[in-house]
Amino acid sequence: MKSLNGRAIAISAMIAAVYTAVSLALSLASFGAVQLRVAECLTLLPVLSPLGIYGVSVGCLLTNLVGAAMGLTMPVDILFGTLATLIAAILTWLLRDIRIKKLAIASALPPIFINGLVIGLELTWLSGSFQWDVFWTCAVSVTLGQVIPCLILGVLLVWVLEQKGLDKRLFGQK
Numbered sequence: 001m002k003s004l005n006g007r008a009i010a011i012s013a014m015i016a017a018v019y020t021a022v023s024l025a026l027s028l029a030s031f032g033a034v035q036l037r038v039a040e041c042l043t044l045l046p047v048l049s050p051l052g053i054y055g056v057s058v059g060c061l062l063t064n065l066v067g068a069a070m071g072l073t074m075p076v077d078i079l080f081g082t083l084a085t086l087i088a089a090i091l092t093w094l095l096r097d098i099r100i101k102k103l104a105i106a107s108a109l110p111p112i113f114i115n116g117l118v119i120g121l122e123l124t125w126l127s128g129s130f131q132w133d134v135f136w137t138c139a140v141s142v143t144l145g146q147v148i149p150c151l152i153l154g155v156l157l158v159w160v161l162e163q164k165g166l167d168k169r170l171f172g173q174k
Contacts, residue, residue, distance in 0.1 A: 112146040
């Protein structure tokens with residue numbers, strides 16, 4: 001992308017706002033060791049445009065800032081949760097052209113596994129001492145919680161946006 005113009009910033013901000021609003025509206029499911037953050041379906045938007053990288057990363061940052069202020073998450077999640085989302089979003093964008101029956105299934109894998117590993121490690125570290133069994137329990141729990149939002153809802157979101165031509169209307173040409 002050459003530069004961020006006003007339209008690009010507005011689109012990224014809109015994605016961030018939707019991510020944050022959905023996460024906070026469903027806060028009981030969005031935070032904790034066992035979580036189902038529905039807003040993670042938006043982590044597939046980088047398949048359609050690199051603007052999705054900015055949007056979901058800022059959305060995750062805002063969500064974790066508010067979550068920490070409300071006592072729903074630990075402040076360390078502001079850095080590591082956001083970094084995990086940023087890395088996963090970049091990898092999602094890089095895998096955007098790999099399709100299985102026209103579905104962006106490969107692009108759903110980075111947010112599932114990166115968040116599982118990073119947040120699993122974070123939760124293990126917060127338990128006081130590192131133990132492999134605690135790490136794998138946390139990592140598997142977070143990973144499984146990412147499957148529905150990313151692999152099912154996110155892939156479906158991208159498919160619907162592409163089928164209806166809304167990807168081009170929202171993001172312009174690829």
